[in-house]
Amino acid sequence: MKDNSRPLQHLISSKQLNRELIKKIFGKAEYFENSNSVNKKPLVGKVVACIFYEPSTRTRLSFESAALRLGAAVISTESASHFSSAVKGETIEDTIRIISGYADAIVLRHYKEGAAEVASRFSTVTVINAGDGSGEHPTQALLDLYTIKKELGRIDGIKIGLVGDLLYGRTVHSLLRLLNLYKNIKIYLVSPKELRIPEEIRTFLIEKKADFKEIEDLSTILNDIDVLYVTRIQKERFKSKKKYESLKASFQINNSVLRKLKNKAIIMHPLPRVTEISFEVDSDKRAAYFRQAKNGLFVRMAILDLMLGED
Ligand code: NCD
Numbered sequence: 001m002k003d004n005s006r007p008l009q010h011l012i013s014s015k016q017l018n019r020e021l022i023k024k025i026f027g028k029a030e031y032f033e034n035s036n037s038v039n040k041k042p043l044v045g046k047v048v049a050c051i052f053y054e055p056s057t058r059t060r061l062s063f064e065s066a067a068l069r070l071g072a073a074v075i076s077t078e079s080a081s082h083f084s085s086a087v088k089g090e091t092i093e094d095t096i097r098i099i100s101g102y103a104d105a106i107v108l109r110h111y112k113e114g115a116a117e118v119a120s121r122f123s124t125v126t127v128i129n130a131g132d133g134s135g136e137h138p139t140q141a142l143l144d145l146y147t148i149k150k151e152l153g154r155i156d157g158i159k160i161g162l163v164g165d166l167l168y169g170r171t172v173h174s175l176l177r178l179l180n181l182y183k184n185i186k187i188y189l190v191s192p193k194e195l196r197i198p199e200e201i202r203t204f205l206i207e208k209k210a211d212f213k214e215i216e217d218l219s220t221i222l223n224d225i226d227v228l229y230v231t232r233i234q235k236e237r238f239k240s241k242k243k244y245e246s247l248k249a250s251f252q253i254n255n256s257v258l259r260k261l262k263n264k265a266i267i268m269h270p271l272p273r274v275t276e277i278s279f280e281v282d283s284d285k286r287a288a289y290f291r292q293a294k295n296g297l298f299v300r301m302a303i304l305d306l307m308l309g310e311d
Helices: 019-034 058-069 092-099 115-122 138-152 170-179 199-207 241-247 255-260 289-308
Strands: 047-052 073-077 105-110 126-132 159-163 186-190 211-215 227-230 266-268
Touching (some): 019 289, 058 073, 058 126, 058 138, 092 105, 105 289, 115 126, 138 170, 138 289, 266 289
Parallel strands (some): 047 073, 047 105, 159 227, 186 211, 227 266
């Protein structure tokens, strides 16, 4: 049932978040991270539906694990494009109307930008955007930010280089909106010309007077940044295979990059990686991406607790 007293009825975009809410989510995430088992099961009796129309490992399984650890039951379809009634031609509107009769929250991943927003209009229960095409991925941005805070001890004042597919990479879009909430952030947007951030995000950054620079050469910023945030070139979003082939090897983080990177810097990646980070980087203490993925569990527990729990 709709409950207008909650701070967040749906989580569709990072635009909905502010520092106070993020602080609350991080406080809960820290609590879940530090208590081996959650004694109190705040979501007993609730049902969380994970409906994924696109592939996922981390997002779906960490959401499911988070829900189960909080005492909720989980129903899911991991390949909704093939195994749900979408195959028979059912619209997302109808599917969501139906599922909202069975669950207390819908975690939705869809290949179309804007799908989560549409779903939220047809759902009578909480909708959480787990990635909508090349639009947004707000829960990833929250876990990214949580990782930065945990690894560096601060968010204000950091210098971050976002590298790779900034055009189609939804995690970057959501993270840029969140970074804007913090002070003195220096942002380097590093990509080939063809994969620069979408116009809408650029306009947002300009309007917010963000300190950002769009560049193509990663080597010029390596001794300046605290966070190197690497992304996969999003093969599935390209209309032309040839174009993808020409851009897929745009960046490669390897030992020679590590040598130029600050000692205290961290390397992040929402994962999965393909070739953009060499395996040799994994053993470096600055490689934070596996720790980052693990943080996803605690942050998603916090999000579910905030959105579905009692307090
Ligand atoms: C990302 C996504 O799905 O947008 N993965 C994730 O959720 N951790 C990044 C990607 O697929 O490249």
